[in-house]
Amino acid sequence: MIELLFDIGLYHYLILALILFSIGFFGAIVAKNMLKVLISVEFMLTAVNINFIAFAGFFDNIKLSGFVFSLFYLAVGAVEIAIALAIFYLMFRTKQSVNTEDYNCGKE
Amino acid sequence: MQHLSVLILIFSPLIMSAILFTPFFKNNEVRIRRFSKGFASLHFLYSLLFLVFFNPLNQGISYYEEIKFFGTSWIQPLGFKMAFGLDGISLLMVILTSFIFLLALIASKSNIRQKHKFYYSMIFLLQTAVLGVFCARDMFLFFMFWELELVPMYFLIGQWGGGNCKASAMKFVLYTFLGSLSMLLGMLLLYFYNFSTYGTMTADFSAISVSSPEFPIFLQVFISILLLIGFAVKMPIVPLHTWLPDAHTDAPTPVSMILAAILLKMGAFGVIRFNMQLLPEGFQYLVPLLLIFALINIIYTAFVAYAQMDLKKIVAYSSISNMGIVLLGLCTLNLIGFSGAVFQMVAHGIISAGLFMLVGIIYIRTKTREIADLGGLGDVMPRLMGFGIILSLASVGLPLLIGFVGEFLVFLGAFNSPVDELSAPIKIYSVIAISVLVLSAAYILRLLHKTFFANIFEKWSKINDITNHEFVVLFALILAVAFFGVFPMSILDIIQPILANILEIFKI
């Protein structure tokens, strides 16, 4: 039993990724602070990356496309967050609020 | 015969509606109206030419023509064709259409007070759509014109109507749209089953009618139901009829005339074209059910009509009741009842147009259609009362007027029908349906009496009798009513061969 816990295999990574993904998703939904939302999105990104790398590492003959994918995704994610921060900054100048509940332009 | 072009017949109103927007007409109301009327009369005469050269014994389709675009047919990859042609029934409907549109245009003079150019162009667009439905030789072409008719109707009811006309127009369009989508589904199934079984991509009526009667029965029934929902909305058959009183009440008089006289016939026409010609077994399977619907249509709406307080609603419900008779006739599956149904289509077209015209004339003068507000108008409008009496009597089926022959043949056909072998007690139904003689008399006389008879209200004592153009419309209708009432064979001779042809498919 103990061995099963400590003998780290593919499924551990996958479950970790799933948990991370869920946390990220959950955080993106419930966080009131816009910055926390962005951090949560990063969580999801990380979860995907863990998945890719775990799969790539655990194949019989290592396949690079997973690593490549995760690299690309890291870069893209970084860009995405940068853009998000830039736009957030633009908006913050007029709204003066980080609370997501204040962003409700299309409310009916 | 070859020089008569059905394409000119169908598309000339469309061209006319475009011509109305040329600078020549400016906003000159009189000029627009005169040209429209002139065109409509020419169109009517032209449609009569088709009758002159028509050979009813010709088994196939007369005046067949197809439009090709750059050498390919309409939707070549799917085998849809833009083909038109006439058989006896369509010819009859075409002439009726052209006649009623002419009268509606004449009647528009006193009803339409604004946006003339737009109005007349919409009327012509509607005419093209309706003629297209009657002449189409391809399922999807039929459907296209069927849908096209909604656009002008939406504007005609919504723009020139009274009361809550926008909502009524919307209700009309949505209701019909719903029905036609179901119809579309039926057509698609028909088309694809035909395709998958026989490998030919075609939606041509003649081609499909060769193979479709061989479809398995459950499929025929299923498709029949889908199609019938579409036609039932238009016809209308009872649970799907509620758009009609609203649409009629709020539509301007000429549009009401067209709606009652022509558009309702499209439903019955569709039943003949699709359910009877293409899916005989499915239709036969549904006949016992349809008979009950027909009876409900006839009797129930006659009662409802009696309780209405609005003149137009009475006439509208009487239309539904009459269309019930048409449905009954179609369900008899024998030549007598079938001819009666088609005759009744024409008869109801003429009579209901007249009745709506009548109500419209009263409404223009009194600005009310409430029965309680009217009475004794015969005193100031004797000529209108004369027309009213004749039309009412025609409507209740007085012999020697047009309303009688259709009803009589339908009842007779119902008695002679082979349908009772399908375990539907059609003779009893027929006897029940005959009671419409009394019921229709009840509501029509109520309309007549409450409007024209008894004491006149002081406020109406100054109104005028009918004007010349109204006289022309009513007189033309009355002439038709009397002529076809005395010489019904002039219509029956045209349609009988094709009807007999259709009935041959049925295996009873």
Next chain:
Amino acid sequence: MEFLNNITKIMLPEILLIVFIFIQIILSMFSDTKFYKLSKWLTVLGIFLAISLCSKVSIDPIYYGFKNSIISDNYTIFFKFLILLSSFLIVFLTKKVIMSRRDNAFRFNALLLTVILGSLILVSANDFLTMFIAMETLGFGMFFLIAFEKGHCSKEATLKYLVISAVASAVFLFGVSYMYGITGSVNFSSIYDYFLNNNPTLLYSMAAIFITCGLAFKLGVIPFANWILDVYEGANTSVVTFLSIVPKVAMFGILARLLVFPLSYSFELTFILVVISVATAIWANCLAIRQKNIKRLLACSSSANASYVLFAAALVSVFNLSTVLFYLVAYIFMNIGVFAAVIILESSEFSNKLYEFKNFAYTNPVFTLCFATCIFGLAGFPITAGFISKIYLFSAISRSGLIFLPFLMIMMLTIVVSVYYYLRVVKFMFEKSDNVTSEVIPHKVSSAIVILYCCAAITVILGICPSKIIEICQLMAYNI
């Protein structure tokens, strides 16, 4: 060498666009507000050249480039052509937004071209990585375009778009990662081949569902659909036009390929997609009847249209694909027409509220006619492309089996609802009102008016003789 060979054979339009993007960016550094017109004509020139270069792309036989990550065949070229054509039309609608911020004209056009570039690569992607990169290229351009409008609402819309986009991407990639885990590859062809020998599992289906749900974001269908109203309202109308067409067309292009190749083994996915599309149709059409703002209404409309197409695309077959293609062609023109009309209204100081449309029919008859034609087209009335495309689409769905008939019926019910709100737009235009001063629309936005007329004309022509276009669509669909 192979790299260069690939580029010259299949990537010429893209490379050309990259060149133009750089030109624009460089020019933006020296930009003078006087030259704003130059940027537009540069863009037009770029797109035009790209279109003409499309014919140089080798497509026969199917050409795989860049180690199988890019594919080039009839189908991709058709989509590229569609994207470029619609962009070409839309560029003429951007006059107003550029006028408002002349100093940023070059940047705007550079971003526009970036999005087009992303879309072009997206449709020709043959593995998930390329697809992902293309999607993000497209997305980044879109973020800035949406934020281009002045005021904080557009920024807020961008932020929503961005966060949801990121989450959707994550969902998509989560699915891709599982797919990668199952098959050991991210290449479409390899995944397809893998399952020729192995049985698909539940995990595969789940991965497929994750992937398509992630893609749903760009299509604006459930589950990632709700952003569409807010973003459409917040963004500039020209950008919205762009947003409603180019990414969507590209996404349908790649989605169809996905459904044909890597995701084709999942029977569950089909059902999920059908449910998604029907649910979207219900949601969008019902929501639309309460909208008073034409842009929000069109947002719902575009979502609904996407759902119809999705239905047909989900039931994969050659015939269905051809209907999807034709529907997209028809939709492009009708939608551009409608948005052109909205843009004309905006430049004439009308707001986007429906009730401001009163009296139009009497003051601007020709404009109304064209606008109404496009609206009727969207609603599916005859003698417009919308009618034919709907019939064609439904024919595909009804052909695909009786199981889906109930779904189709529900969808048809929602179409009846859609007729209601489309007609309401028309109704307002024909309403007479004394409260609203009837203004004649000035013809200062001539290019948009020309686009509107053209789109209306094409809508009608496609509605009357669609034969040729359908033939082309069928040809393209056979080649996938």
Next chain:
Amino acid sequence: MEGTFINNIYTVILFPLWVFLLIILGRLLNVIQSRRVISLLTLASTLYGVIFAVVTFLYMLKTPDYVYENSYAFLRIENYTLNFGVFVDNLSVIMLLVVTTISFLVQLYSTNYMYKDRSFPRFFAYLNLFNFSMIGLVLSPNLFQNYVFWELVGVSSYLLIGFWYKKPSAADAAKKAFLMNRIGDFGLLAGTIAISYFIYRYSDEASLATVPFSNIGNIGDYLYSYTNDAVFVIICVLLLFGSFAKSAQFPLHTWLADAMEGPTPVSALIHSATMVAAGVYLIARLYPLYSLSDGVMNFIAIIGLITALICAYFAITQNDLKRILAYSTNSQLGLMFLALGAGAYTGGLFHLVTHAYFKSMLFLCSGIVIHSLAHQQDIRFMGGLRKYLPLTAACYLIACISISGLLFSGFCSKEMILSGLLKNNHYIFAVGFLIVALMTAFYMFRSYFVVFEGDFKGSNVPLKSPFLLNLSISILAVFTVFLGIFQKGFEHFIKFGNDIAQSENLLNPVFISVSIAVLGIFLAFVIYCKKNKIIKPKILYQLSYNRFYIDNFYDFLSKKIYYTISNICAFIDKYLVDGLVILAGLNTRALSWVFSKMQTGNFQSYLAYAVIFLAISFAVLMFAYTMIMQYAFLSGVS
């Protein structure tokens, strides 16, 4: 010569139609305005009919059993043909004579009587329409055409009753008459169609489908052999319904009294002499059919007797002069039904003829009275009019004597009926007949005594009657007096089968009926002329005065029950059927509201929806998978 002459008999039908159309068109186009021209045209057309009828009649007398038939197809569907045409035999020629002569006299009368009316042309147009339809009816060669004209006479009657449409009572009466007749038409149409169907379906002769009267014997036999008893009786009863409605027999009798709202000449022409006799005429036409079933015959007789009894009873207490005559008509028609039903075929028809003349004379007399008293119809305000209108009084008296069966034509016809009843051993019917005779004599002389004898109770001096009016009633009086002498001839001319009514040893019945009549007259004399107070049995009086409350019941039925049913239907239509449609719309709106509330503007809620959707779809997927796995597992085990 005869052939070509009789070939043109259709002109008798069409002439009035042309005149009708001429007048209507003239009015529409404002061409013909002169009343003189209109009345002359009308009289000419009717006179033409009279002459034609007389000549034909004479020709028929010369050549016994001559039958002329000519028809063309009105409707032809495959080999199913319905014909229009003319059919002349003894019965129709007699009817033609009656119709045209009375019509002519009444038109003569109306020329003067209606001259002052604003709608004189309309009135004459309607009269022509009626003439056309009535002549068409009596010359019908088949049941189908019979039905066509049956409806047309109904319509002309409706139009004429409602002639003064501004009077609400007249309009209502017209409506009532039309609806009641329509009920009958319903039966007639159903019956016609049923017969037509059975003949067409089962006999080899498709030409019989139109039910020609010339072959009615064969048709009856066919029908009787193809159907079982119940169906046969049902068909007969349906057909009889037409007759009952038209002749105002028991369940449908109420319209006739109300029909008196029409102008008096109309009452004289249509509602006493001609149209209401059409029911009797139709029974005579279909006699071979009905006589196949005793039940049907008895049914006719019983209905006739009931009508005769109750209507005679109603007539006793009425105060409106025309209503008395109307109920009298009703009652006499009932006697004709009784006679036909009980086998006294010739007697019944002879009574039809004689009754037509004296009853129309009675109405015309009453018209003169009403005219001279400035539209006073209540007999309580009359009296002693003999001094002012001696000729009218004399004619009225002649008619009263005749109708009571004391002398003149009425005596002959009633005696024929009675002897027929006795000969066929229908004693109960005979007793009923005598009771009716008693009441008839009583109420007729009551009206005579109250109107013409005693003191004048009105306020204004009565006007003298003009010449034309006097002329018409005098001619009718002549007919009434002398028609009786043709009794023997009639017996030979109109007969059913070969048995000629035996009127040799009639001493006994004559004695009975005459004495009964005298008794009635005596009672009337004692009570109303001598003003002897008698105790009026209150309940009986009320019952009679209120016509057994049948009218009230029908009013209740039509105004309350029918209206309630209609309202329920309308309610269902508006709130249930349309309600569902509206509900669908509301549902959509509600859904829309929910969706728009979900549109919070906050992107996090949007993400939440996505999660929920994903979760649900995965849950469903998992569930489905487990179910499939379980199923596979279980099926694998078994």
